[in-house]
Amino acid sequence: MTTEGVVSKRPARRRFAGLFHGRPRLQVAALLAGPSAWLVVLYLGSLVVLLITAFWTVDALSGEVIQGFSFENIEALLNEPVYRTIVWRTVRTAILVTLTDAVIAFPIAFYMAKVASRRGKALLVIAVLMPLWSSYLVKVLAWRTMLSQDGVINWALNPLGLHGPGYGLTAVWLVLSYLWLPYMILPIYAGLERIPDSLISASEDLGAAPFTTFRRVIFPLAFPAVVAGSIFTFSLTLGDFITVRLVSNSQFIGTVIASSITNDLPFAAALALVPIVVMIAYLAVARKLGAFEHV
Amino acid sequence: MRLSRRARGLLRFGVGVGMAFIYLPLLVIFIYAFNSSKILKWPPPGWTFEWFSKAFESESVRESLLTSVEAGAAATAIALLLGTLAAIAVARHRFFGRETVSFLVILPIALPGIVTGVALSNTFTQVLGISLSLLTVIVGHATFCIVVIYNNVVARLRRTSGSFEEASADLGASTWQTFRFVTFPSMKTALAAGALLAFALSFDEIIVTTFTIGAGEETLPIWIFRNLFRPKELPIVDAVAVIVILISIVPVYLAHRLSQESGGIAAGKGGGAAEVAEVTAAP
Numbered sequence: 001m002t003t004e005g006v007v008s009k010r011p012a013r014r015r016f017a018g019l020f021h022g023r024p025r026l027q028v029a030a031l032l033a034g035p036s037a038w039l040v041v042l043y044l045g046s047l048v049v050l051l052i053t054a055f056w057t058v059d060a061l062s063g064e065v066i067q068g069f070s071f072e073n074i075e076a077l078l079n080e081p082v083y084r085t086i087v088w089r090t091v092r093t094a095i096l097v098t099l100t101d102a103v104i105a106f107p108i109a110f111y112m113a114k115v116a117s118r119r120g121k122a123l124l125v126i127a128v129l130m131p132l133w134s135s136y137l138v139k140v141l142a143w144r145t146m147l148s149q150d151g152v153i154n155w156a157l158n159p160l161g162l163h164g165p166g167y168g169l170t171a172v173w174l175v176l177s178y179l180w181l182p183y184m185i186l187p188i189y190a191g192l193e194r195i196p197d198s199l200i201s202a203s204e205d206l207g208a209a210p211f212t213t214f215r216r217v218i219f220p221l222a223f224p225a226v227v228a229g230s231i232f233t234f235s236l237t238l239g240d241f242i243t244v245r246l247v248s249n250s251q252f253i254g255t256v257i258a259s260s261i262t263n264d265l266p267f268a269a270a271l272a273l274v275p276i277v278v279m280i281a282y283l284a285v286a287r288k289l290g291a292f293e294h295v
Numbered sequence: 296m297r298l299s300r301r302a303r304g305l306l307r308f309g310v311g312v313g314m315a316f317i318y319l320p321l322l323v324i325f326i327y328a329f330n331s332s333k334i335l336k337w338p339p340p341g342w343t344f345e346w347f348s349k350a351f352e353s354e355s356v357r358e359s360l361l362t363s364v365e366a367g368a369a370a371t372a373i374a375l376l377l378g379t380l381a382a383i384a385v386a387r388h389r390f391f392g393r394e395t396v397s398f399l400v401i402l403p404i405a406l407p408g409i410v411t412g413v414a415l416s417n418t419f420t421q422v423l424g425i426s427l428s429l430l431t432v433i434v435g436h437a438t439f440c441i442v443v444i445y446n447n448v449v450a451r452l453r454r455t456s457g458s459f460e461e462a463s464a465d466l467g468a469s470t471w472q473t474f475r476f477v478t479f480p481s482m483k484t485a486l487a488a489g490a491l492l493a494f495a496l497s498f499d500e501i502i503v504t505t506f507t508i509g510a511g512e513e514t515l516p517i518w519i520f521r522n523l524f525r526p527k528e529l530p531i532v533d534a535v536a537v538i539v540i541l542i543s544i545v546p547v548y549l550a551h552r553l554s555q556e557s558g559g560i561a562a563g564k565g566g567g568a569a570e571v572a573e574v575t576a577a578p
Contacts, residue, residue, distance in 0.1 A: 020470045024388060027470070031384035032396070035377045035441070039399045043438055046414040053417055065421065104316065107309035114296045115306060124310075126551065131317050133492075133547040135499045137516050138536040141523060142320035145327060145533075150336040152323055181317065200296050210298055231405075239407020242501060246523065254409050261413060261506065265421070272413045276406065 047276075054270035058263070065265055073270035083256075087274055090253045093173055094237035098184075098230045100177040105184035105229065110218075112185075113192035114200070125189075132182035140243050143175045147247060171247040176237050183236070184229040191225020192218070224290040234282055238275040321540070327530070328537040335529055346534035356535055359518035366429060366504075366514055367497040370436035374493045375486065377437070378444025383478070386452035387460070403439040411439065412506030419507070428509040435507040436500060440493035447489035448482055455481045488553040491546035499543055515539060 020027050054073055057066045077083050112124045131139070146152050153164035165171055195218060203213040241254030253274055261268040298306070331341035350356050378400070385396050403411050415435050419425045459481070463473040501516040508517060519535060522528040 025390075028384050028388045028390045031380045031388070035381040035384075035396070035400075038373075038377055038438070039402075039441070042418070042434070043403060043411075043415075044399070046418040047410075049418050049422055050410075050414040053421065104313050107306055108313045111306050111310045115298065115303065127314065128317070129551070130544060130547065131321060133495055133499075134321065134540045134543055135516070135536065137499075137501055137519050138324060138540055139320060141519070141532065141536055142324040144523070145335045146320060146323055148335065150334065152337040155337045178316065178320065181313075197296070204297055210296070210302055213296075235405065235407050239409040239502070241409065242505075242520065254407075257409055257413060258505070261416070265417060268413055269417060272410050275410055279406065 050269050050272060053266050054273055056266040056269075058266060063263065073267045076267070077270055077274070083271075086251050086256060087253060089169075089250065090238060091278065093169070093176065093252070094234045096173050097176045097180060097237045098233040100173070101181050101184040101233045102188075102226050102230065104177070104181060105188050106222075106226070109185050109188035109192055112189050113195075114197075114218075128182050128185050128189075132186075136179065137242065139179055140175060140246050143171070143178065144246050147171050147174075167247050167249070169248060169250055172244055172250065172252075175243050175247050176240060179243065180233040180236050183232040184226075187229035187232075188222060188225045191222045191228070195221050227286045227289045231283065231286055235275070235279055238278060324533060324536050324540070328534045330530065330533075333527070333530060335533070346530045347538075350531050350534040350538065353531065355513070355518060356515075356531070359513040359515045362429060362512055363498055363515040366432050366436055367494045369433040370440050370497045371490050371493045373433070373437035374440035374444050375490055378441045378489065378493075379448050379482075379486065381441070382445045382448035382452060386449050387457055397445075400442050400445045404442055408439075408500075408502035409506075411435065412503040415503070416506040426509065427507055429512055431507040431509070432504055432512075432514070435503040436497040439500075439503065440496055443493045443496060444486070444489035447485045447492070451482045451485035452478075484553045488550040491550040491553070495543045495546045495550075499539075 020030065055069050055071070057068060057070050057072050058064070059066055077087075108124075108128070112121055112128075116124060147164060147167060148154075149166070151164070157164055165174065199217060199221075200213060203217045204210075208216065239254055241252060241258045244250060244252045244255050245258075253271060257268045257271050260271070326339065327335055328346060329342045329344065330339035331343040331345070332339060381396055381400060384390075385393055412435065415431070415438070416427065419427060419431050425431065459477050460473050463477045464470075468476065499516065501514075501520060504514055504517060505520075508514065513521070515535070516539075519532055519539070522532045
């Protein structure tokens with residue numbers, strides 16, 4: 001057979017492959033050597049170094065990094081009111097964006113999962129996926145031009161005697177909600193798909209009005225999926241600095257990290273620990289709420 | 296579900312508003328790319344193709360496009376190798392710490408990009424003494440692209456039974472032959488879909504790139520970001536933006552055709568939530 005022919009041409013390869021034959025542990029070790037070198041040594045190692053760097057300082061005169069041990073950065077983060085304000089502003093925006101996305105995403109996901117025809121469903125899935133994958137920066141650019149003084153939003157609102165939000169915190173909230181919306185739609189859609197139709201029919205047959213069915217059956221079952229989606233809207237907002245810079249003058253965790261990385265690397269490292277700590281706390285809460293059980 | 300006419304109508308209205316919210320900004324960008332005025336004023340006074348030809352003529356656009364393609368291709372190649380190896384190990388073997396592998400693969404996209412960017416840049420410059428360059432960008436991109444390949448291949452391997460591989464081994468095929476003639480053909484399309492998505496992910500990335508790129512280099516997103524603040528360049532930026540959308544949409548559409556796995560295409564982006572959840576719930 002052809003396979004025989006291939007092998008006889010490559011005896012060395014066969015000997016090499018023979019080494020692994022019947023040795024599952026060796027196979028696993030060989031398979032994982034590369035990935036773990038990359039992800040454990042390089043990536044996890046980098047996160048550990050980041051943690052250590054947070055305790056370093058910068059020489060005030062020369063600007064050189066001093067690799068000592070000091071709580072200076074952590075203390076500054078905890079004690080200086082300006083950083084508390086920035087962290088709270090970032091977290092508050094993350095909460096607002098998450099709630100906004102949940103409210104917009106739910107009807108879309110519900111329609112996709114339980115109301116649309118087979119064809120409509122397939123079309124909607126693609127319609128949600130495509131913008132998810134089209135350039136992040138381009139979408140921010142779109143909003144930047146739309147929100148500008150001469151932009152389409154003011155053009156549409158002026159005849160009504162109204163004025164758009166312009167650049168600022170409202171713009172950040174609006175644009176981030178826009179950017180992360182598909183990240184919320186998809187998990188909710190997946191969660192709703194898993195609810196058997198028979199459960200909904202049973203509720204209806206037992207005389208529940210559509211709203212009652214929604215409130216007592218569908219929403220409780222879909223809630224973990226909403227929480228799963230919120231992990232992304234929350235995490236992505238915490239780390240963003242590009243959008244914040246493009247549509248506002250506000251300081252967020254991300255903008256402070258980005259601007260301090262060249263002058264004060266240890267402080268940037270200390271600040272980067274904030275999203276990590278917040279995300280760990282968030283994941284713990286999400287787990288309690290059952291976000292990971294049905295997915 | 297049985298819905299009243301009014302409820303159905305309200306729901307349709309909600310979906311319509313949501314979809315308009317998603318697509319109107321993209322439409323605005325497309326319209327502005329053909330706008331004849333140098334100022335992005337609404338409504339555009341006239342139409343032109345000038346910005347596209349200017350974009351294609353621009354040396355810096357062509358260079359940054361090339362840099363982006365290089366970075367994307369190299370990162371995808373590394374991710375293909377590492378993601379496939381990890382996927383085979385997890386899907387076809389049982390060993391201590393199997394769940395940890397999935398967790399590790401997902402971590403770079405579960406944490407905010409800024410954390411990955413700062414951590415890697417810090418390690419390169421402070422610990423390894425490497426100066427930032429295109430190479431460090433590729434390392435950064437490969438780190439978060441592994442998950443896309445991994446998810447696609449694991450999904451495929453879970454659907455194809457391991458008994459084919461056992462049969463192949465029983466019939467006397469070596470480990471390599473089994474891989475070459477049984478495992479590989481069954482995951483070929485999953486690899487292609489994963490590679491397309493990994494490339495799209497890298498092509499669009501800006502946050503990790505900002506922290507890991509050398510002073511003299513620009514990827515296309517970095518070019519766009521730097522020129523956004525120059526009013527004179529804005530119409531060209533807009534034309535480039537349209538080109539970027541088209542370049543990133545094509546691989547995603549192809550990947551969607553290639554992989555019909557549920558969540559395959561969303562892996563690494565929205566569907567990542569499902570993976571994070573699965574992994575955290577695993578032990």
